[in-house]
Amino acid sequence: MWLNPEGEQWTSLTKIQSSLCYLLTVRVIRARNIHQADVLSQTDCYVSVWLPTASSDKFQTKAIKNCKDPVWNETFYFRIQSQVKNVLELALYDKDVITQDDHLFTVYFDIAKLSLGEEVFMHFKCDSQRQEELEVGFALDNISGPPETIITNGVLVSRKICCLEVQVVEKKKKNEKKSLSSKKQFSFRVQGSYEGTQDIMLGSDLIFSSSSPAKFHYARYKQPTLDVTLPGKKRPPSLCSRVYDIGSPNVELHSIPSGENMILAEDKGFDLYAKAEDCLCSSPDHLDVRLGFDLCVQEQDFLCKRRNYVAPALKKVLQLQQDLLNHETPVVAIMTTGGGMRSLTALYGSLRGLKKLGVLDCATYLTGLSGTTWTMSNLYRDADWSQKDLDKQISEARKHMTKCKINSLSLEYLKYYKKQLCQRKREGRRTTFIDLWGLVLESLLHDGKDNHRLSDQQRAIDHGQNPLPIYTAVNVKNNYSTLDFKEWVEFTPYEVGLQKYGVFVRTEDFGSEFFMGRLMKKVPESRICFLEGMWSSLFSFNVLYIWNLSHSSEDFWHRWTRDQIDNIEEEPLLPLKLHELQTRLFTPPGLLGNAFRSALTDRLCISQEHNFLKGFQMHNDYLGNTHFCRWKDTVLDTFPNQLTQSDEFLSLVDTGFFINTSIMPLLKPERKVDVILHLNYSAGSQIQALDQTCKYCSEQGILFPRVDLSEEDRKKLKECYLFDGAETPGAPILLFFPLINDTFQKYKAPGQKRSESEMEDGKVDLYGCCSPYSTYSIQYTEKAYDRLVQLSEYNILNNEDLIMQALRTAVARKRQIKK
Template sequence: MSASKLQESGDVRIAHSLHTKEEEFVVKRREIVFQSLQKHEIHCSQNKVPHIALLSSGGGQRATVGLLECLVQLDKAGLLDCILYLSGVSGSTWCMASLYQEPDWSTKLETVKDNIIKRLSGPGVSWGDAFAKLKKYYNGKDFFSLTDIWAAIVVTTYMKEIDEHTLTDKWSQLGKDPFPIYTATDKQSKQEEGGDPWFEISPHEAGYSLSGAFVETSNFGSQFDNGSKKKHQAEIDMLYLQALCGSALAGEDSKEFIWGKIQGAAAFEDNPNSPPVEKWYQVLMDLVDMNLCVLNVKDPSALDQSIRTMLNGKNLAGGKSQLIFPTQKLNLADKEAAKLYMKQYTEDVCNYLSQFSLGPFDIFLSICRCMALWIWGRNYNFLHNMTDESVPSALLRSETRDFEDAGLLLNSPYFSVLRKERDIDLIISLDFSEGDPFMTVREAADRFKKLNISFPEVNIPSEDLEKPKDFYVFKGQNAPTVIHIPLFNVVNCGDEVEAWRNKYRTFQGPYSAEKITEVMEVAGKNISNNREKLKEQIAAVVGKKAHN
């Protein structure tokens, strides 16, 4: 069956080629790029138009508002129309989701920016609305995970909205904006030898960038068997997509933060009055509090005793099995052992309670189980039971896959744009990372070298490691040119680089209007101060492409 027929049928597509609709978009977008180059007196033939990708790293709200202002400054410089692809990780995808709500946003960016900033600076989503959305996820999907909780409780806190649009219903083939690519990683593949962790989601396809295995975006999350759709699931909405791509706290050291959020969500619900549901509810609340105690190295023995009394007493009748509590003592002095103890304790209590019908509190039981098992982004595996030697065998066996923030593996979406078929000539990398401002580009160079994918050598002057500049260019003989732009640098921050980093950490509450303005001003200077350098590098890749 041809690739186009596969795309029409909704089956899995395994091929190192672009989706036909992406190919059609590229043809149209290249004309816009061509016209933009002519305005800057950068001349090339229409069949030699350079493919330029703008990459934006993760970095929480720092990346969200930083990317927004960089795009505004590119627009003011007349360079936004030179961009073919826009790809993001984590917090940058939050900005992208807001932009692509508005068709042809790049033609009215100042207005779009003002609307986004007004929302981010305004009132948040109410607990009632957030919890109603969480229930909607719980009741409407085959798999419920911490990503659903992250979407409803955390992303809404930062983005101040519940975006229920889908990626496909907001995309027009006639769109005048750069082609968006959202990125995540396959959690199991990170831990498997020879796995393919790099996962991309575009308006047309979702799938593995390196293996070339894709499914229609509208079918991502549906159940497949041997390449054919078996059971349809509704397309994921943009709120969930932002959580899938922007769940950087999926690192195990964030459990206290998430248990705290769950505690707040549980407290929102009215406490039930009728036993035994009241007892079930109390067990779950004690279980949440017990986890928080252990994470804060506080004695949870009173909570433990309360749970044991209720579950082993006569308060909960009708169970098919009795809960066997651990006999060993909880050792708070050994943090790792204490974490493992609570993981098993939580899982055992949840498994026991699952015998009963908890009514409205089934959702909290599921949340506690997800916390114990640390389940993020679980979806059906569209490659299940397929046979194809070009795809890692582990991807073909499992019925489900778990997805998480790509920033936990590499905090910039290089893998999405460096698929050979996208033929990228120039990458403009905006780096909003916390800490080492060169980590992403150096790690990318190392990873691509191991995979035999063309990428320029990355050499950073030793004096720049502590005092980064605002513009770096890396070139190679048969590799795309990479422009690397760190957010905080000696040009826009002077000697206060470290102070700026400390003021704008990744994991802090939603920014005030003042903080949003400050980050945008700093980020914008990285573009406005380097307009001519950007034009020079664009002209250089045009010349290189013409020569080749």
């Protein structure tokens, strides 16, 4: 059956299927010529065996003392899902009694190399010079039992989860009284479950009866164990989950009959029961995330409604004789860049200029990042903002831009900030300095507490009356630079998601806790000021970002900041299969390398939200998925165990830490954008972000018009450039508006020259050393604010001809495509 996640229309992007599981046998045989890690002794080697797609546990062989050619001959078994990308990690360690065990190397082996029903013995050549070698035997066999039902979009796989209920029933004697001394604490742990560890206290008011059992949600395929610590026993260390105190029952959960109560332990004072049941998972309707690469139903509905505004608006501005048919109506998008208060202010002017030309009603999308998200979130409080003139909104923003900002650090505000941060922490969020920055922004841009939320903006687009707003951020990782790891994240009033993985959640659920696509804990939706803080997180820089401001490459630092990964030889050479990963060797850096890497890549602070991809697994063919390949560009894309679905939190930063552009959501083929108005508000080079976008799209195979600017133009930019994309069929038409002060110096409006007394108003210093428009400036004078609004509005109005030319070309192309 092929369904979309809402189950409302047929699609081939998300499917439910029955898929076989196999039994993988891993026999760690021996190693040869292992180099000495300790100065005073030979290596005491053992091998850690980890397959995270099959088990939460890391298994290990015994340690062989003082031997460079250890022999283990130990066997491990895993139940694996055939549709999941299973990469086995074999890590060799040197055991130390006093210090931490030395990690010598890790071999990554793709199970997809194995053939069903065959046994192979692999020799991994780990170091050709020292002739280090690891010998491992593998076998892949059918396994008894029914196939597993999975849900997949070709990149991610959602698997069956179960719910375990653990119940303690206290046996009380007659006339027995409760006392503090009779308290009994039970500790329960299911490794890899959503809940992790739960405690139950008996002999107090916290008695768990049959109506309130302790619950654990876990993936059945991992076949975890319920670890029980009884009263008076010590809880085992979290890193030693297979070492227990005698007398504590530990039960393999797959041995509990489904739907039946099972007695785990009986005692004079209590009985311990457990019950395991399957959770609903037979349909995408039971997932609380949307798996798919198409547009959500709400956005598709919006596009139909918006066309009713766009088609007559285009007919009017282009002075067409006939109404535009649906297939003739181009999708026009307004795209902005960041720039702090400068971009907030300039966007108001640009939008007022587009409104006066009638082009604002022709736009279907409006995207932003950093400072322009502040303007957008202000505008979308008004359900009909684009149907009115913008003078009221511009005047309101002027009041806040010119007010004294010192009050934001008053004792009253500091108490308010602390109260709000404590409330977020109580809700279960991980608060950071970015949340405080969001609260400061709220005080800078509003008169008091702002209860507006992103999902509230649905009122402003439900009838198609305004362009659909899209806000952007990037997801990053610790220990990696932004150039090495970044993933695009988009926010709309309907949903938040990562297009690379094809996974989205409702906007009101963003920040809540998920497991395997199911909503586990609902957290109240954030007020939009906290999202604004994250969208414009000026404080998420690191040393490498500062380096990149003055250099175009990180090559000088890669020896310190990139993992040492090498493809290695293996014997025998197995037949090549589609989308299999090469066997690779990871050599860990030393203490100095780790410390230096952290110093270079650690970010000052970062916004963290619960990861709604948590628990998903990568599909066996994910690297062959065209949607994933379009957006994959990180150094970890071929390491499925380390991609975002394995993280507890998303780490989100301002998109400007990669490229100062919000264009990527518009290049999603499903949105079919025909014209992009690129409104640039960057500091410094006005062309840099556009050049970076062109380079990125070329590397990723994303259709984008060729930007061909002469050296003369690059030295002295005009107010607008039209790149029609004629040489790149399928690419959108691009209108590029750099933020410059050109003819505005002599003209106060198109065709209206300034008088001598008005010449001073045309002297707008945008980027000089004494400019009032620095990215880090938070307060403008009234004159500075008014001049920037007027300049950005003028630059739009003065290029009406180019705008109309782009729209006419788009309409003509739509008609030609239909023919």
